[in-house]
Amino acid sequence: MRDSILHRVADGEPAAIRELTDRYGGLVFALARRFSFDQSEVDDAVQEIFVALWKSAARFDPAIGSEDTFVAMVARRRLIDRRRRISRRIQAAPTDQEILAASAAAPIEADKSENNELGAWAMEQLHKLRPEQQMVIRMSILRGLSHEQIAQATGMPLGTVKTHVRRGIMALRESAAATSTIRQRQEE
Amino acid sequence: MPPTPSQPDPRRDDSTSRRGRAGEPGRQDDGFAGDLDGLDSISRLDELLIDRATVGLDASEEAELRLLLEQSGRTVGATGADDTYEMLAAAMDLAMQPPAKGEKLPVQLRNRILAAGDVWLNQRELEAQITGSRSTRADARVELLEQTALLDDRTDTGVLARIGGGMSARRVIAGLRQNSGWLAAAACLTLAVLGWLRPTTTGTLTGQGGPSTMATAAQPGNDITGQPAADDVSTRLARFIADNHDDLKLLPLAMASTAQRAIGTIDEPTEDLVGPPAQLALAATASPVGEVIWSSTQQSGFLRLSGLPSLKRPGDQYQLWIVDALRDPTHPVPAGVFDVPAGASEVLLPVNAAVRIDHAVRFSITVERSGGSVTPSLDSLVVDGGEAADQGEQNAPVSVEEPAGGTHAPIKVNGTTGS
Structure with a gap:
């Protein structure tokens, strides 16, 4: 199945970038807010996640998991990495x-x-x-x-x-x- | 099988599992219910994969994971890494806390993502066109950068990601196509990015004019520190690129409306902007050429400049300004003052902004009295900044800036598929 949004993104279809943003923007935004220490980091985190999604879109396999899960997986990986990378060593309780x-x-x-x-x-x-x-x-x-x-x-x-x-x-x-x-x- | 409750044993700290390696038995308590009961060991590999899916790994753990994955041959598809735990964690995350129905991105953020997507698509286009055109020298540079960056297997390789950095690729293309052989010019930009690791004269920017002092202002008033600091700055630059390679962008030198006048009279105090944009400078060797390599996350970067003459009038200094797309373009952020020693062909300086910069798009340099100023001396700064940049692609030859709102095209240095 090659008509998923992610596969169309992988194919470089401009409209798919917009669809992906609108379809999963809320999901990514919610995850980013939940994982971010500092709310001022949320925008950068969201952008970083979408860049990662575009780049990894070709890996999406609908036979293995839903598009939602794939998006959440990519987002979580970036957010977990960001927490480590830019936590400024704050161990926020x-x-x-x-x-x-x-x-x-x-x-x-x-x-x-x-x-x-x-x-x-x-x-x-x-x-x-x-x-x-x-x-x-x-x-x-x-x-x-x-x-x-x-x-x-x-x-x-x-x-x-x-x-x-x-x-x-x-x-x-x-x-x-x-x-x-x-x-x-x-x-x- | 019914659950088998057991009490947590406080004596069983993490030391047991930390000593473990792939295939080594782990603890056998915890009493999972039903068909979860058969589990009797956790390998070190699984520990690391689970930690990666939940709390993340530090650099040494990442290295250990990579080694164990290689030894185990437990790879998945083309990714080279087992991400089933991550998929499971993501599915559980969504099940535990599904996003609210109808939640949307804020409009401004949505526009920023779409602009970045536009840049990304154009980078792909450019990549497709220059594939195979990299020179041997460029390959060597790539290899050096990859080695320095310690090969992050979560990032994608992209020649394109290296070209243009934070610039709008569309505008780069539009500008370059006005000249013949834009592929060659693109290759030059590649080298410009990758050339950040070459040796040069190094120095220190002295901060002023902002609420925070600069971390690099260890020697106020003594800006270019010369050879003793050279290795240190170069080492810091290499580490900076390695640590932040997925979060770097190149800021071009902004075009001043009176740039040529400034360049022509720079040895006289003009209190003016200097410097054409980067690609014009490629053809004008007498002009200052330079870039700032910038990490938004770290809020720091490095300035590399060549062709900037030393100032002759005592008490004059160059001042660096960084333009933030989301701030008033007439108020760029002061990022320190510096001198250029006589005879220096090129300078390399660490940069820290006085205040937070969310969307750095380009930088400018003015000549100020010693110590610098809070605002640039030239009222016409706005001409070189956002207004010109926003007029569209007809300005491409002098507008390599990002679209307003900023983009974030990271410089990637490595090769496997990313997250």
Whole structure:
């Protein structure tokens, strides 16, 4: 299928640049705001993400994941890198509100949209984990908080935080690989 | 299988996993539910891939990951890296916090992205046309820059990304096409970018006129520090390019309405702007030629200038100004004063702006009294700045600036597919 917006961007179609901006601008903007220390960095982050999207658009494979997921993956990689690169070495502590949001006892309603089958599946699996495991994984994924920040915020030992995040995500992937299209990706 | 709860063991810190390597068993607790239970080890490779998908990696971890990926042969498609964890994290991110329906980019930011997209498409066009035209010397420069930049496998190679830097490629093309052999000229621009690593006279810009002092103003009043500092500045430049290679743009020297008068009388105090735009200078060897290589993230850069004579009147200094597309063009940001020692053919100076510059598009130089001034002495600065630049491509030969609003075409130095 070569008619996705990303593939048309990869083909150098000017109208596709505009479509991509309008279709995913809100998503990218929301991610950038969530990951940025300093709101003045958000605009630069968004632009950096779109440049990365144009360049990597040809890699998008609709058989593996939705366009939304691909865009979010590229955006997250850039934002995580930016956090490290331009954090000015500030170890910003998560706010109480962030901790509360990430550790909310009530299960987060997974997005049931067809565009994120993998995400909906992963959330179902996540809910099977113990609450503290769910909490650190949410904190890690939603804000890219460092293991140290999570340990500080939750009072958990650093090693435990790392274990929860790494083993939790690995377990999800292993399970996904046994049942979903991720396996195709691994076997390429 | 039912969940197998277990208490976190505080004694199990990260040292165990940090010592681990690919294939080495890790911890076996945590009691994942159902079909997650079969997991019994985490390799160092998986740890790094998961960390990359969540908290990011530092340089040494990136290097370790690359090595482990090579050893494992665990590559995915053309990317050379396993991104399945990143995809999973992205899908979970979207599921946990889907963006609000109808959320849009702010109009100004949207326009900025579209302008940058225009530049990118033109760069692709230019790239397609010059592929294969790079000279042996250019290849050598590329290789040197790639080595210096420590090969970031997340960035794309693009000859085009190196050409033009932060300039509008369309305008570069339009300007160059007015001359014959624009491909050769484009190659010259490539070399101009890549030539940033060549040795030269180095010095220090002394800041003034702004709310913050410049980091490089260690020797106030002693601007060109000469040989003892040469290696230091060159080393800093190399490190700067390596550390910021995906966030660099080249700022052209702005055209002053009275540039030729200024150039012709520069040895006399004229308090005037000097310098034609870069590509005009290619044909006018007697004119100052220079660029600022600038990192918006770092809010710093380096100025390289040649053909600028030393000032003869005591108490005069050159002052560097950087034009921010989002500021009043009559108020460029002062970026320090400097001297050019007699006989110096070229100077290389670290640059820091007095205030934050969000959309640096070009720079100018004036002659000021010692210490510089807060605003440029020449009222006609606006003529060289945004107004002329915004008149469209008919001005291409003297307008290599970016479109208003700024673009951010990064200088990429390496080759695999990017994020």
